[in-house]
Every structure is written in structure tokens, then in C-alpha cells.
Amino acid sequence: IALSKKDANTNVNLAGAVFGVYKDEACTSLIATMPETDKNGSSYVEFTKTQETVYLKEITAPKGYRLNTSVYNVKLVAGGNTDISVTNTEQKGKIKIHKMGERLSGAEAGNPYHFLYDNSSYAGATYSIYTAEDIISQDKTTVIYPKDTLIETLTTDESGNAVSSELYLGKYRVVEKKAPTDCVNSVNAFILMIHTLLCTYTYY
Numbered sequence: 001i002a003l004s005k006k007d008a009n010t011n012v013n014l015a016g017a018v019f020g021v022y023k024d025e026a027c028t029s030l031i032a033t034m035p036e037t038d039k040n041g042s043s044y045v046e047f048t049k050t051q052e053t054v055y056l057k058e059i060t061a062p063k064g065y066r067l068n069t070s071v072y073n074v075k076l077v078a079g080g081n082t083d084i085s086v087t088n089t090e091q092k093g094k095i096k097i098h099k100m101g102e103r104l105s106g107a108e109a110g111n112p113y114h115f116l117y118d119n120s121s122y123a124g125a126t127y128s129i130y131t132a133e134d135i136i137s138q139d140k141t142t143v144i145y146p147k148d149t150l151i152e153t154l155t156t157d158e159s160g161n162a163v164s165s166e167l168y169l170g171k172y173r174v175v176e177k178k179a180p181t182d183c184v185n186s187v188n189a190f191i192l193m194i195h196t197l198l199c200t201y202t203y204y
Contacts, residue, residue: 013041064138121160
């Protein structure tokens with residue numbers, strides 16, 4: 001089996017993918033593990049033919065890409081190669097913001113009164129998400145967003161939460177633009193690295 005691994009959108013060759021060759025379509029009986037794809041996106045494996053069709057499934061995706069969970073039927077040719085091309089799409093992630101702050105909960109008698117506060121979730125906080133660096137496609141061919149691009153603006157709900165749309169991997173800057181009612185606007189900006197499907201951050 002001669003495998004070619006490419007970016008689904010740009011057709012650029014991808015290194016670092018590992019595939020398993022299986023006897024069954026459920027991919028439970030492993031025949032061979034293919035070598036990691038090289039810089040040309042290529043991998044090759046040779047083995048004894050014991051059946052007409054085998055099944056190919058990705059075990060490890062290239063860095064920065066989603067795992068391709070499809071199972072590919074591969075018809076073997078005795079004494080020859082079977083060529084197959086498989087693609088991956090870029091991994092993305094989301095930023096989840098949770099807004100916490102002090103809320104007056106009561107007072108103790110005295111001279112003067114001693115006010116009591118609890119940490120509570122706040123609705124109505126508005127945040128803008130900017131790129132903190134050039135956001136570059138995982139195949140390194142395209143600048144998707146230049147540094148300091150405004151990506152989107154979010155407002156926290158009644159639970160104090162706000163979730164971004166899917167973002168390309170990279171560094172982002174989150175800035176509080178509007179504080180909840182009766183709260184002071186935060187002067188801090190936070191630099192976040194999107195490296196997983198969902199990054200959660202709490203702001204005070």
C-alpha cells in the first residue's frame with residue numbers, strides 16, 4: 001500500500017500521519033502499522049497478501065489537524081502497489097469565557113457597617129477577541145488573519161458564560177470592553193493560546 005496524505009483544502013503534503021492496516025472493517029484486527037508519512041506526505045508498507053481487501057484507518061493525525069475517522073477499503077494487488085490518497089482538515093478550537101465578580105450579599109451591624117460580598121457569575125460582560133499574532137494555516141502557506149485583527153465580540157449570558165465560534169489554532173487576545181451593570185470594567189487583556197477543542201478561562 002502506497003499512501004499519500006494531503007491537506008483537504010490546499011492539497012499540501014502532510015507529514016506525521018500514522019495509519020493502521022486491518023483485516024476487518026471494524027478495525028479491531030491489526031495487520032500492520034504504516035510508517036509515519038514523510039515531508040512529501042508519503043508512506044509505504046509491504047506485507048503478505050492473505051485476503052483480497054484490507055481496511056485502512058488513521059491512528060495519528062498530522063500535528064494541527066483533525067483525526068480522519070473514516071475507514072478505507074483497499075483492494076490488494078499481488079506483486080503490485082495499491083495507491084490511496086487521504087486528506088485531513090485543520091484542527092480548530094473555541095474560547096469559553098466565564099465572568100466572575102464580587103456581588104453584595106449582606107452587611108454586619110457596626111460602626112461603620114461591614115459589607116459582605118460573594119463571588120458570583122455575571123451576565124452582560126462584553127469581550128472582544130483579537131489575534132495576538134499572525135494566524136497561519138497549519139500547512140504554513142497562508143496568513144489567515146494578521147496580528148491585531150478583531151475576530152468577534154461576545155457577551156456573557158445569565159450563567160456568566162460566553163463561547164466563541166470555532167477559531168484557528170494560535171494566540172488570541174481577549175479584552176473586556178464592557179463590564180456588567182454596577183461593575184468596574186477590567187483594564188486587563190489576556191493572551192490565550194488555542195491548542196485544544198475548547199479552552200476555558202475565567203475572568204474576575
